[in-house]
Amino acid sequence: EPRVFSGVQPTGNLHLGNYLGAISRFVPLQDEMPSIYCVVDLHAVTVWQEPAELTRATREVTAAYLAAGIDPKKAIIFNQSQVKEHAELAWIFNCIARMGWLNRMTQFKEKAGKNRENASVGLFAYPNLMAADILAYRATHVPVGDDQKQHLELTRDIAQKFNNDFVERIRELGLGIPNPEPTPESPDELYFPITEPMIAGPATRIMSLRDGTKKMSKSDPSDLSRINLTDDAEAISRKVRKAKTDPEALPSEVMGLEGRPEADNLVGIYAALSGRTKAEVLAEYGGQQFSVFKPALSDLAVERLAPIADNMRRLIADPGHIDAVLRDGAERAAAIAAPVLHDVRRIMGFLEAR
Numbered sequence: 001e002p003r004v005f006s007g008v009q010p011t012g013n014l015h016l017g018n019y020l021g022a023i024s025r026f027v028p029l030q031d032e033m034p035s036i037y038c039v040v041d042l043h044a045v046t047v048w049q050e051p052a053e054l055t056r057a058t059r060e061v062t063a064a065y066l067a068a069g070i071d072p073k074k075a076i077i078f079n080q081s082q083v084k085e086h087a088e089l090a091w092i093f094n095c096i097a098r099m100g101w102l103n104r105m106t107q108f109k110e111k112a113g114k115n116r117e118n119a120s121v122g123l124f125a126y127p128n129l130m131a132a133d134i135l136a137y138r139a140t141h142v143p144v145g146d147d148q149k150q151h152l153e154l155t156r157d158i159a160q161k162f163n164n165d166f167v168e169r170i171r172e173l174g175l176g177i178p179n180p181e182p183t184p185e186s187p188d189e190l191y192f193p194i195t196e197p198m199i200a201g202p203a204t205r206i207m208s209l210r211d212g213t214k215k216m217s218k219s220d221p222s223d224l225s226r227i228n229l230t231d232d233a234e235a236i237s238r239k240v241r242k243a244k245t246d247p248e249a250l251p252s253e254v255m256g257l258e259g260r261p262e263a264d265n266l267v268g269i270y271a272a273l274s275g276r277t278k279a280e281v282l283a284e285y286g287g288q289q290f291s292v293f294k295p296a297l298s299d300l301a302v303e304r305l306a307p308i309a310d311n312m313r314r315l316i317a318d319p320g321h322i323d324a325v326l327r328d329g330a331e332r333a334a335a336i337a338a339p340v341l342h343d344v345r346r347i348m349g350f351l352e353a354r
């Protein structure tokens with residue numbers, strides 16, 4: 001049974017990359033499949049979070065989901081720490097995943113930096129919690145930005161190993177689902193599905209406005225490097241105007257963007273915001289200077305983002321409503337995850353007295 005799961009961390013500074021790479025793509029999916037969108041606060045605390053700021057940011061991400069058009073009657077919206085099954089399954093996956101698998105994760109290396117001895121154990125085990133987030137709902141589809149690709153591969157590896165390690169038990173207890181792609185090495189019945197990453201379109205990796213080789217990121221110290229979802233029209237147009245570019249005119253074909261990371265990024269942003277391909281954008285703006293393209297881009301960004309920012313401000317002014325949405329979502333999420341954890345306990349042989 002198809003099901004979508006994805007999440008965003010409440011770590012402040014929600015930006016255009018989070019919107020185009022993730023949140024905006026959640027909206028149409030809610031009409032296609034049962035969808036679960038989580039504010040992943042347990043992930044946020046893998047690095048230090050000021051408690052009051054964590055609360056504020058949790059409500060802000062929820063407001064962004066709602067303002068972008070996710071309907072809490074259709075999709076489930078909740079914050080991770082309210083559903084204890086995430087933490088429980090993450091522990092089990094800590095015992096399934098291998099040190100060697102996690103040692104290869106590039107995001108840990110980047111985030112821990114040189115001082116690895118001082119990184120939290122949670123930051124290292126982060127991908128296991130992410131696998132638990134997805135598999136607690138036996139989700140099949142996960143829309144994310146390109147930076148999450150490696151973590152999703154790990155989720156597949158964890159599901160695979162669990163299915164293989166417990167193949168006999170899963171069969172005995174009659175808990176398997178048919179394997180859609182059986183191979184000689186994989187069982188014909190699975191407990192956890194092998195998740196499909198959904199990483200597609202022109203906005204899977206939005207780059208910094210100050211450096212076309214760096215990802216647009218919440219933690220970049222320069223506010224000019226990103227367009228925040230809460231920026232007003234004036235801030236958006238100032239940031240687009242100041243965005244780094246090269247002196248050439250835009251090419252008329254996508255191939256001409258090669259070796260021009262800043263131009264490529266701005267064209268990609270335009271394409272994603274207008275629902276077109278880069279080729280279509282270049283068919284219109286090829287041969288034009290940035291002095292023409294940038295104002296067009298900034299008008300488009302304001303047109304698309306200003307209503308979301310307005311909605312977010314309105315929603316944030318009523319934290320009681322946001323908290324009620326999260327509480328209701330947590331109940332519905334737990335109703336799906338609790339039976340999965342019950343199965344997992346039986347599969348693994350944990351004795352349950354109640």
Ligand code: AQP
Binds near residue numbers: 009017020205218
């Ligand atoms: N630049 C980006 N382009 C496209 N998608 C992006 N995402 C993040 N940055 C970009 C996607 O947004 C979703 C939520 O991300 P997250 O909250 O889990 O955190 P992150 O990836 O750690 O975000 P940042 O901005 O990159 O934070 P820092 O500065 O902490 O590293 C995910 O689907 C992600 O792919």
